[in-house]
Amino acid sequence: MMPARVLRIRSTPLRLTVILSVIFTATSLACFATTFFLVRANLTAAILSDMQQTVDTFGSTADLAELREHLTEAALTTDPAYRILHFLPDDGAVIANVKRAAPVSGFAVLPGSDFATSDRPLAESYQVRSLRIGDGQLIVAQSRDSIIEMAEVFAAAVLMGLLPAIGIAASAGLWVARRTQQRIGTIQTALSAITSGQTAARVPGVAGRHDDLSGIGQDVNDMAAAQEALLVSMRQVSTDIAHDLKTPIQRVSVLLDQVMTKTDLSAAQETLLLRAKDETACIVRTFQALLQLAQIEGGAARDRLTAVDLTDIARDVVDFLEVDAEARGLILTTDLTSDAIVAGERQLLSQLLVNLIQNAMLHGGDGGSIQVTVSTGPDGVTLVVADRGPGIPEHERSKVLQRLYRLERSRTADGNGLGLALVAAVCTLHRAHLTLADNAPGLAARIDFPKPPSGTGMFAQGPHLPQ
């Protein structure tokens, strides 16, 4: 589990920094190691050749007495910390500059503790050679302290040079990575703000810089500016259309009102006028619904989300619509948990619920029941409106969420085909997940609201309004 975690560093700059640091460390260590082994090989060769020279000197002496003389003199003058000489003749006394030597044959590397002197210091480690010369066994041990010192110097070099270098490289890398990450972060923040509808969001601090990240930031800003301009002009157009068309509709309805105040109308005329008024109202409602959809999809209301209790809203809406359900011979039942807090816009959530319940009442069959459930779970709040009607065929479930789409069998029923589109838009605005499922029989519209973010940011006191 853990290694997989470590390998999956999501920040590209950080990942590159870690990889570079690892490569840098490995290369440096390899360099140090190669140099160390070369130097050690050289030193060992020098020691061996020095030893060979000593052995050769004694070996070239043919006369045994002369050899002993040579050895005695050498034992007297040679510092055992540098070189140990130990000659054990087949007969007679030992000639040596140490008191004791380990029994050894051929070549060996022995620690200083294998030898002993009366009072003089010894080296830590010796390159030892034991061979037969003249009438005895000669042990020559050459100090290896130069190699040990060299190793110590190398260790010090690694400790004092390489480790700080790695440290400096890693922290410099991390600093650069953090900075780059921050800059990428600002681009990401701006991008997600823009895509969630805040078209005024921009990547800060791109002016005056001329590197690749600033270039991307600038491109994002240009794109957002173009999008914003487009959106503004689109909103302007729809506002203009709304105004331009609603004013004549207003006039028509005024004119109809004025005709209706005339008393000499026949019953048939009055019926026709009432129908004309109803149709006018219908045009307005569809228009209004389309405008509202566009506005919700614009996402601007996301700034106004505050902590609202979905159970409160559900209770109000059910209380409001209950009499309507009863009049239709339907039973509206509820199962509401308390404290179902979501980050939401009260009016839009209320309208969402009204639409879902009305949809269930219109298409949920006769004499059935409609169940409204609000429950809380670890991942947030779930709202379900379920009916026992004919449901929606699976292949049509995503289509009914599109605006103006209506099922074949519903074409003659009330409604303008915008109710579920509004539900879908309100869900998107709330980052809630809408699923239309089979209630076997019937339709279960389930909405999962995300857990409201903790902290106060999201829940800054919403605008307090006179009602």
Next chain:
Amino acid sequence: MKILVIEDDAATGAYIADGLREEGHSVDLIASGADGLVQATIGTYDVMVVDRMLPGLDGMSVVKTLRATKNATPVLFLTAMGGVDDRIAGLHAGADDYLVKPFAFGELSARIAAIGRRPKMQDDPISLTVADLDMNLLTRKVTRAGQIIDLLPREFALLEQLMRRKGRVQTRTMLMESVWDIHYDPLTNVVDTHISRLRAKIDKPFGSELIETVRGAGYRINVA
């Protein structure tokens, strides 16, 4: 009441002005934002009806300017836009109410009456009385002709709303806003159903109707 109407569309303006005059109000009709602002400043009005979209100075700016100069005359916004955002923007600018075009005249008239004669926030009354109907707001007991009437909480709220504004028309949307906190068009006439339930309890058993249906507008509970 003395009412200032700022509306650039001549037909709608005349419709509003004529209708209000017929109801006995004194109406000044102005067609542009700048002129309207001047008129609002020099004249004294009980209510102003302001179109949000006006040539030149728009309705939002007119109301913001008035509020900035401590002019507290109640304002009803008229608008072609009816989204929640627009309602909030309008109320934030300082408007007292908000009406989406096209509207029925009855709705406009009822809303003007509501904001123009906002009950002075005196001590909350303990009980409301209309004819032989009594509502005790503390004990939440309702009696008519001495007989106790059992009301559901929402029926109580609906009746309270009507009784607090006795003699004045409450439209269906006004009732939805005040009783159910619904500030959008729920595309249903369920308010009528609620009213008929209420009538079945407070009117039917007693033979005389206190809750009156005002055609093309809404409901009213009558004083006498």
